Amino acid sequence: MSLILDHVSYTYPGSAHGLHDVSIDVKSGELVAVIGPSGSGKSTLLKLVSGLSTGHSGRIALGGEDLAGKPVHQRELGMVFQSYALFPHLSVLDNVAYGLKLRKVATNERRRRAQELLETVGLGSYGASPVTQLSGGQQQRVALARALAIDPKALLLDEPLAALDAGIRGHLRDQIRQLQQRFGATTLLVTHDQEEALTMADRVAVLKDGRLLQLATPRDIYTRPATRAVAEFVGLSTLLPGRVSAVDRVDVGFAELKTATGSRAAGSTVCALIRPEHMRPDPEVDAANRFLGTPGQQRYLGSVVRYDFLVAGASQRFLAESPVPAREAIAIDPDHIHLLDE
Numbered sequence: 635m636s637l638i639l640d641h642v643s644y645t646y647p648g649s650a651h652g653l654h655d656v657s658i659d660v661k662s663g664e665l666v667a668v669i670g671p672s673g674s675g676k677s678t679l680l681k682l683v684s685g686l687s688t689g690h691s692g693r694i695a696l697g698g699e700d701l702a703g704k705p706v707h708q709r710e711l712g713m714v715f716q717s718y719a720l721f722p723h724l725s726v727l728d729n730v731a732y733g734l735k736l737r738k739v740a741t742n743e744r745r746r747r748a749q750e751l752l753e754t755v756g757l758g759s760y761g762a763s764p765v766t767q768l769s770g771g772q773q774q775r776v777a778l779a780r781a782l783a784i785d786p787k788a789l790l791l792d793e794p795l796a797a798l799d800a801g802i803r804g805h806l807r808d809q810i811r812q813l814q815q816r817f818g819a820t821t822l823l824v825t826h827d828q829e830e831a832l833t834m835a836d837r838v839a840v841l842k843d844g845r846l847l848q849l850a851t852p853r854d855i856y857t858r859p860a861t862r863a864v865a866e867f868v869g870l871s872t873l874l875p876g877r878v879s880a881v882d883r884v885d886v887g888f889a890e891l892k893t894a895t896g897s898r899a900a901g902s903t904v905c906a907l908i909r910p911e912h913m914r915p916d917p918e919v920d921a922a923n924r925f926l927g928t929p930g931q932q933r934y935l936g937s938v939v940r941y942d943f944l945v946a947g948a949s950q951r952f953l954a955e956s957p958v959p960a961r962e963a964i965a966i967d968p969d970h971i972h973l974l975d976e
């Protein structure tokens with residue numbers, strides 16, 4: 635079932651903040667992750683979809699049905715929050731069965747369904763346990779089972795992994811994604827963690843100041859950000875302001891970069907974006923875009939070393955990343971230079 639936000643705007647009473655003309659179409663069975671800096675409107679968007687906030691303009695529709703005027707409990711959404719929001723006085727099984735009880739599903743049937751979901755999330759033997767005795771990661775799996783138990787029209791995941799430590803987060807990220815795909819759940823995931831968004835989502839929506847900057851696949855968001863703001867928010871990069879000097883050249887002041895052939899007119903003001911892994915150390919002498927310089931600070935990250943590279947004769951510092959330590963020269967493959975309009 636699709637979830638459509640069509641030109642949705644909302645402002646908080648007495649303020650200019652909120653959401654401005656946001657359109658996002660979550661296709662049936664798709665997971666769209668919403669990311670953006672603090673205050674960009676992620677929570678506002680979720681509150682509007684869930685019905686916790688009302689009074690937007692534009693249209694929010696689930697399965698073709700406009701949600702305007704529909705109270706929270708009638709929207710048939712499965713929700714998972716950072717805080718788990720489980721009922722501490724209920725057992726694990728009763729937590730999962732809770733939504734079914736509200737829907738007046740018979741006792742045996744709801745216990746059967748809850749047990750089945752607990753098994754799906756790997757907690758089949760925990761049904762009788764008090765929910766408070768479970769670890770954070772286990773509690774979040776209970777919350778997910780509870781959200782799925784009602785066979786929701788869509789899933790809303792609000793920072794579901796933010797309270798967990800890194801090791802569990804990675805594991806649970808994979809598990810949530812597998813379940814979301816197995817159930818074919820149309821899902822909106824709000825997260826401040828860009829790695830989570832890129833690894834879990836079919837598409838990523840980047841918000842800033844209440845506006846949608848880009849909605850695209852994780853690969854496109856990373857390799858072809860639409861604006862400098864997206865590039866700066868997602869991943870690390872070196873950004874070189876410059877001017878197009880030919881169809882395949884950009885003058886960045888201290889050098890002329892060779893780029894892939896583009897369609898921008900000579901003289902266009904652009905910004906060249908280069909990701910750290912595309913700064914190739916120790917290139918052959920005739921490599922395109924070869925720069926001599928001095929390695930600066932180095933950070934050992936296990937599989938790679940990330941380092942600053944100070945280009946000779948320029949104030950510009952490159953950010954590079956490679957499996958081998960920094961050397962005295964670096965090259966940038968023209969195909970990996972992405973130009974942004976300035």
Ligand SMILES: Nc1ncnc2c1ncn2[C@@H]1O[C@H](COP(=O)(O)OP(=O)(O)OP(=O)(O)O)[C@@H](O)[C@H]1O
Nearest residue numbers: 646649651652671672673674675676677678679826
């Ligand atoms: N109740 C409110 N009244 C007035 N302004 C609000 C209210 N709640 C949020 N805002 C403002 O609306 C904007 C969007 O806030 P929102 O909470 O949606 O951002 P967010 O992206 O979820 O941020 P965070 O990552 O910090 O949770 C911000 O400028 C915020 O200050």
